[in-house]
Amino acid sequence: MINMNKEILREQLINLETRNAGMKILNPGDLTSEKTADNVIKLLKAMYVEHGITKDKKKLVKDIEVGNVLSWFAQKDENFVATASLVKQDDGAWELGRAVSLDRGNGLGKRVILEALKFHLKNHSNEALIAEVRAADEFKQVPSGLATQKIFFGTINSILPITPFAIAPLFAHGDPLRNEQFILSASDIKPGKTISEKISDSINNRSTKGTIPRLQVIQTAPFRLAIPNDNGKKASQVASESVDFKGCSLFPVEVTDRNMPLIGMLSSRSDMVLCGVDRLLGNEGKPVVLIATLGFHGNILTGQSSELAPTEVSEVLPTEMRKDTQAIADKFSHIREAQLNEFRDGLHPYFRTDIIKLSL
Known part of the structure; x- marks a missing residue:
């Protein structure tokens, strides 16, 4: 079963690479901790104006240095256009998130998310994968979270089953604050029952x-x-x-x-x-x-x-x-x-x- 799931992942990545032949993927460690933090913050601000982690760059840099945050980037025409990260949790689980793409419709955001998933399956597959999946519809010129939901509950779920266990307006961005609902999901939740x-x-x-x-x-x-x-x-x-x-x-x-x-x-x-x-x-x-x-x-x-x-x-x-x-x-x-x-x-x-x- 695991091999079959990994084959789906491999095919997805090949298709996305073919669609974006000129795209460059930067893996964790390709940039300094400082530059990694700068680019994560820049991309998040470009999408959300203000994001929770953008307020504490020092902590983000430290988390990157010790390996608690692993970030991937998509670079197109020398510009950073998408990112996703794995973030280690206190209980040993890894959160796949902080994903944003400024070049929507080309699969760049999906590519960095799946690169992070590939790393997770290879390096800590025994640990749970969790996600806070945006459920906000398009609002105030911020794109909807439907594409992200399809990646997690469609593509990723076919590779590594991931099940919702809660939904709430946990996070807010911008000024005035724009609260958005997120679907909390995890790979260690038994599927079959609704919340x-x-x-x-x-x-x-x-x-x-x-x-x-x-x-x-x-x-x-x-x-x-x-x-x-x-x-x-x-x-x-x-x-x-x-x-x-x-x-x-x-x-x-x-x-x-x-x-x-x-x-x-x-x-x-x-x-x-x-x-x-x-x-x-x-x-x-x-x-x-x-x-x-x-x-x-x-x-x-x-x-x-x-x-x-x-x-x-x-x-x-x-x-x-x-x-x-x-x-x-x-x-x-x-x-x-x-x-x-x-x-x-x-x-x-x-x-x-x-x-x-x-x-x-």
Whole structure:
């Protein structure tokens, strides 16, 4: 089976090389760490204006130097036009991502992604491959993620099966911020069930009665992350604060008896979405459900406010998986619509403050 899968990869790379005879591929180590970082940042900025990793070049250079980030480039007419990277994770898995192509329609982006996949299969095939696959539709002159979805859930899936386990608006780019939804996927997820089915398997028929554990926010970039912690704040307060955060707030909660009241409280809120089950078990060996929401940041009166790009899940996914993943994504869109209605109706505290200021 592995040999057959690698044969598909070999044929794909030959076809892409034939289509772009003048294209040059640069592999990890062909450039200095500094130049690698510069070109990754330049390409990401060209596509997204602002990207999370572009804010910390020193860290990126260090990660490249120690081999935790491996980057490939496509060069055409002496210009860098596409890139993709393998990024080592704390649990030993490798993320295939940070992919961008400025020469769309010619397969250059696909070529660097598949070169990275080839390296992964050759050098650390025993480790999981994970991906955060863009699901944003075309929006504000930024191309849609449909082509990337087809590469991952079509081509790569035929070589190394990769299965979605969550979707959420985890990342934002530009100014004002443009939130985009990403499909979290991995090669160590057992295929066959939709995201919602996996959530149901984890929490159905569990009592949510009892004391609600407290929450502690442990990071605010690239998204807000809050986890159960006895030294944290009241969970209801942390959840309510999410509405004013500039992007996504994510709550990974292990499905233990102690945490079920917290899961019940969060999932009962109209502004929260049960959006997945993590690929890794929690500290007590139980599944970790992912619950998320999207905050509103800015001023609707001036038009300078955060936005949520429309989401389209590709038909390359199996029908039931596609429909389910799209349905979860649509729940975040409904949250956004409800927030906008609150602002328009003058119900949101931030809006009411602006009205008071304008009347003074």
